[in-house]
Amino acid sequence: MAEREPAFVRQQSIVHVPYTLCIMNTVLITGGTGTIGRRLTQLLLQQGCTVTHLSRSPKASSDGVQTYQWNVDTSELDPRAIETADHIVHLAGAGVADGRWTDARKKEILESRTQSTALLAEALRSTNHHVKSFISSSAIGYYGSDTGDRPLRENSPAGSDFLAQVTRAWERSVDPIADLGIRTVRIRTGVVLAKEGGALPKLAQPIRLGVGAPIGSGDQYISWIHLDDICQLYIEAIRNEQWNGVYNGVAPGPVTNADLTSRIADVLEKPQILPNIPAFAIKLLFGEMAITVLGGSYVLNKRVADETDFHYKFPDLRKALEDLLR
Numbered sequence: 210m211a212e213r214e215p216a217f218v219r220q221q222s223i224v225h226v227p228y229t230l231c232i233m234n235t236v237l238i239t240g241g242t243g244t245i246g247r248r249l250t251q252l253l254l255q256q257g258c259t260v261t262h263l264s265r266s267p268k269a270s271s272d273g274v275q276t277y278q279w280n281v282d283t284s285e286l287d288p289r290a291i292e293t294a295d296h297i298v299h300l301a302g303a304g305v306a307d308g309r310w311t312d313a314r315k316k317e318i319l320e321s322r323t324q325s326t327a328l329l330a331e332a333l334r335s336t337n338h339h340v341k342s343f344i345s346s347s348a349i350g351y352y353g354s355d356t357g358d359r360p361l362r363e364n365s366p367a368g369s370d371f372l373a374q375v376t377r378a379w380e381r382s383v384d385p386i387a388d389l390g391i392r393t394v395r396i397r398t399g400v401v402l403a404k405e406g407g408a409l410p411k412l413a414q415p416i417r418l419g420v421g422a423p424i425g426s427g428d429q430y431i432s433w434i435h436l437d438d439i440c441q442l443y444i445e446a447i448r449n450e451q452w453n454g455v456y457n458g459v460a461p462g463p464v465t466n467a468d469l470t471s472r473i474a475d476v477l478e479k480p481q482i483l484p485n486i487p488a489f490a491i492k493l494l495f496g497e498m499a500i501t502v503l504g505g506s507y508v509l510n511k512r513v514a515d516e517t518d519f520h521y522k523f524p525d526l527r528k529a530l531e532d533l534l535r
């Protein structure tokens with residue numbers, strides 16, 4: 210086991226109070242129809258913000274949200290989205306686990322992030338706007354998909370596999386926006402646990418059916434975060450002008466795949482009796498993409514813990530799972 214740092218968790222006696230972000234501010238979200246975007250939209254609306262979306266589809270968003278359209282492939286973007294925004298949260302990107310990694314799919318995963326950021330940068334350059342901050346999603350895949358139990362902080366080196374290359378290019382594509390004098394934040398998002406969407410429903414379904422088992426060795430670390438906490442991190446990044454640069458968006462304590470599987474089984478009150486699913490079967494099913502479940506990384510919430518007063522609502526995995534699965 211490599212050097213271990215204390216879990217960066219704040220005193221449990223501190224009550225989590227949702228921040229009030231704004232009464233009049235308008236937050237433009239790209240990819241606002243996705244798992245994180247939908248919840249972020251709800252939370253921002255609850256806090257009195259105006260939320261707008263930039264979407265490929267004109268009617269994709271929920272009630273109370275003005276949707277503007279863009280087309281990354283043809284470099285089209287409705288300028289009203291930029292003209293009306295005080296802050297931009299950039300979440301758009303083709304789903305990394307939505308299909309086998311063919312060359313065409315890999316290109317889409319990369320370009321839906323980098324070209325979309327370039328399109329936003331160009332719009333910010335050429336439009337009369339009053340945007341104060343640009344908060345971009347990134348991913349802990351930056352460090353590499355399989356880094357064992359080596360603790361990873363924001364200043365740890367980037368990996369070299371496909372997802373690491375994508376996230377590096379994605380983060381670099383934000384630089385021209387910082388060069389325009391706009392405060393930029395990149396949140397290296399961990400494995401987001403949500404009721405719908407993302408990894409948790411896929412992990413929980415076989416366990417509900419009584420056929421759940423750890424994947425591969427089961428020793429790979431999962432640096433998770435509850436959906437509400439990642440959304441509050443985004444909100445804090447908008448609200449707090451001190452936030453700048455890169456932050457790991459993870460909960461204070463990563464767990465192994467075997468731990469996570471058994472805790473899900475526990476919360477669902479299901480037995481977990483099957484042996485691990487062998488790595489070769491996963492590789493046969495998923496090809497190169499298998500690394501996203503067979504690999505793992507031990508990512509620390511170093512900057513959030515050391516430099517901010519952010520309080521997690523769900524620092525504890527069991528409580529997060531009880532909230533999401535019951």
Ligand SMILES: NC(=O)c1ccc[n+]([C@@H]2O[C@H](COP(=O)([O-])OP(=O)(O)OC[C@H]3O[C@@H](n4cnc5c(N)ncnc54)[C@H](OP(=O)(O)O)[C@@H]3O)[C@@H](O)[C@H]2O)c1
Nearest residue numbers: 240242243244245264265300301302303321346348398401
């Ligand atoms: N969820 C996680 O565990 C996790 C972990 C690490 C990083 N992230 C990153 O955080 C961001 C948001 O995650 P999420 O889970 O909310 O994603 P999601 O549910 O897959 O939603 C992403 C949104 O991006 C837009 N989009 C999809 N394909 C696109 C394409 N080819 N070109 C342009 N836009 C496209 C879609 O919005 P429209 O249809 O409205 O255009 C979609 O709703 C993503 O970039 C993701 O990579 C997520």
